[in-house]
Amino acid sequence: MSYESDLARIENIVGELERSEIPLDDALRLFEEGIERLRTAQAALLQAEARVRKLIEESDGGFSLADFES
Amino acid sequence: MRRPSRRPLPQTELLEPQLFASEPPRNYGSRAPQAAALPAGATREHPMTVEALTTSAKTVIEGAFSPIWIRGEISSFTRHQNGHWYFSLRGEKASIRCVLWSSNIWRIPALPENGMQVVVLGQLTVYPFRGELQCMVTSLDAVGDGLWRKALAESTERLRADGLLEPSRKRPLPRLPRRVAVITSPDGAALHDIIVVMRRRCPTVEIVLVPAKVQGEGAPADLMRAIACVGRWGAVDTVIIGRGGGSREDLWAFNSEAVARALAACAIPTISAVGHEVDITLCDLVADHRAPTPSAAAEAAVPVLADAIAEAASLREALRGALVRQVERRRDRLQRTAAELRASLERGSERRRARVSAVAGRLHALSPLAVLARGYAVARDAGGATLGSVENFTPASDFDLLLRDGTVRATTRSVHPARGDGE
Numbered sequence: 001m002s003y004e005s006d007l008a009r010i011e012n013i014v015g016e017l018e019r020s021e022i023p024l025d026d027a028l029r030l031f032e033e034g035i036e037r038l039r040t041a042q043a044a045l046l047q048a049e050a051r052v053r054k055l056i057e058e059s060d061g062g063f064s065l066a067d068f069e070s
Numbered sequence: 071m072r073r074p075s076r077r078p079l080p081q082t083e084l085l086e087p088q089l090f091a092s093e094p095p096r097n098y099g100s101r102a103p104q105a106a107a108l109p110a111g112a113t114r115e116h117p118m119t120v121e122a123l124t125t126s127a128k129t130v131i132e133g134a135f136s137p138i139w140i141r142g143e144i145s146s147f148t149r150h151q152n153g154h155w156y157f158s159l160r161g162e163k164a165s166i167r168c169v170l171w172s173s174n175i176w177r178i179p180a181l182p183e184n185g186m187q188v189v190v191l192g193q194l195t196v197y198p199f200r201g202e203l204q205c206m207v208t209s210l211d212a213v214g215d216g217l218w219r220k221a222l223a224e225s226t227e228r229l230r231a232d233g234l235l236e237p238s239r240k241r242p243l244p245r246l247p248r249r250v251a252v253i254t255s256p257d258g259a260a261l262h263d264i265i266v267v268m269r270r271r272c273p274t275v276e277i278v279l280v281p282a283k284v285q286g287e288g289a290p291a292d293l294m295r296a297i298a299c300v301g302r303w304g305a306v307d308t309v310i311i312g313r314g315g316g317s318r319e320d321l322w323a324f325n326s327e328a329v330a331r332a333l334a335a336c337a338i339p340t341i342s343a344v345g346h347e348v349d350i351t352l353c354d355l356v357a358d359h360r361a362p363t364p365s366a367a368a369e370a371a372v373p374v375l376a377d378a379i380a381e382a383a384s385l386r387e388a389l390r391g392a393l394v395r396q397v398e399r400r401r402d403r404l405q406r407t408a409a410e411l412r413a414s415l416e417r418g419s420e421r422r423r424a425r426v427s428a429v430a431g432r433l434h435a436l437s438p439l440a441v442l443a444r445g446y447a448v449a450r451d452a453g454g455a456t457l458g459s460v461e462n463f464t465p466a467s468d469f470d471l472l473l474r475d476g477t478v479r480a481t482t483r484s485v486h487p488a489r490g491d492g493e
Contacts, residue, residue: 001181002244003084003245003246004244004245004246007245007381007382007385009312010385010388010389011385011388013389013392014385014388014389014392016394017389017392017395018392018395022394022396024397024400027393027396027397028393031389031392031393034389035386035411038382038385038386038389039318040378041246041382044246044248045246045274045375045378045379045382046272046274047248047258051276051277052265052276052277052278052279053276053277053278053282054278054279055251055278055279055280055282055299055300055303057299057303061302063299063302063303063305065278068256068279
């Protein structure tokens with residue numbers, strides 16, 4: 001699940017909760033799902049991988065990454 | 071076929087005086103030791119070979135001219151099967167044979183046509199095999215950039231015809247990529263700019279360099295290899311392809327139709343960032359996003375981390391607010407309903423009370439007890455049945471008299487039915 005689909009789903013849930021016609025159980029389930037997705041999205045924001053690497057194509061057709069010093 | 075037969079004449083006229091001027095024949099006469107080594111061709115006894123002549127002419131000509139720009143009209147253009155291009159450059163009353171080696175063809179944007187006015191950069195030489203003056207061309211363009219424009223227009227049209235320029239093809243870029251691949255030269259300014267901007271905006275995103283040759287011979291093929299490589303690898307969310315500013319020739323690999331097609335076919339969303347703002351290449355046209363510079367590409371690729379965090383926080387607030395309102399709306403409705411219920415209950419019980427008392431009034435009026443209250447009595451048998459007629463009585467039978475304030479046990483003495491027209 002990608003960051004933007006998480007965000008889009010949360011926005012969607014907010015919209016759904018703003019419309020008043022859903023049963024309370026459903027509202028609570030939606031809210032819980034929204035919080036869960038928010039957690040995922042925030043985790044994605046904070047995962048630290050601040051490196052620059054170089055893509056290397058191996059002779060067997062596979063790929064590997066090597067550190068690249070800029 | 072007429073032209074080749076005409077050309078040798080002015081060439082020999084041109085070559086001979088130079089050749090002899092550079093090797094003055096008089097010197098040997100005054101120097102006895104050199105008399106034995108007569109320069110070839112100085113006398114009838116020591117003729118020069120044709121090979122020596124043309125080779126010597128080649129040396130002289132090449133020494134006399136540095137690479138020069140020449141303007142003329144293309145004629146007799148042929149692409150030989152050996153890969154080289156041959157043509158003549160014609161002026162009004164002169165022409166010169168030109169060759170463009172296959173190793174230089176990548177520099178030429180499009181195929182020149184006969185009759186086209188061009189400017190070429192070439193080194194003048196002699197083609198010894200024919201003793202012909204020849205220009206070795208390294209660069210060629212139609213007067214006024216025509217060839218570049220022609221090549222670009224033709225390629226653009228083909229891409230358009232194949233639907234590759236459709237705006238609907240453009241995919242949105244991921245808002246928060248985890249990894250961004252950068253196809254560019256490992257030591258170019260573009261890579262540096264992209265790294266600086268991406269680190270500043272969103273230091274949590276990983277940058278993966280896919281090194282490629284971005285200019286010169288073989289650059290298009292290398293760019294295509296890099297694009298294909300990223301596609302096969304696939305473990306990346308966004309691809310930036312680009313380079314810093316440069317001459318039109320430097321940027322030309324990004325105008326390669328083959329490169330543009332490879333980029334259009336890339337399964338991962340692409341950002342093209344070639345040169346400066348004014349430079350628009352075929353890659354820019356087919357990429358999902360066109361950035362005017364490599365720095366702008368980095369800006370388009372990643373959000374500002376702090377903004378994204380703030381956005382997530384405001385989403386959390388929106389979510390919480392929506393749920394709270396959801397509950398509040400329900401509570402309000404519940405309260406309203408409860409109040410309505412209470413009110414309707416109250417209204418209902420009042421109605422019932424009124425009805426009960428009305429019925430009670432009517433019931434009371436009809437009650438036989440009301441009649442007894444006025445002083446009447448009712449006779450009933452032991453079972454409680456009313457004895458309303460003399461026929462219900464027999465002498466000596468017991469019965470009850472029901473009065474206003476109690477019951478009297480009585481016995482029948484005699485029975486006297488009413489007779490005639492009454493008493």
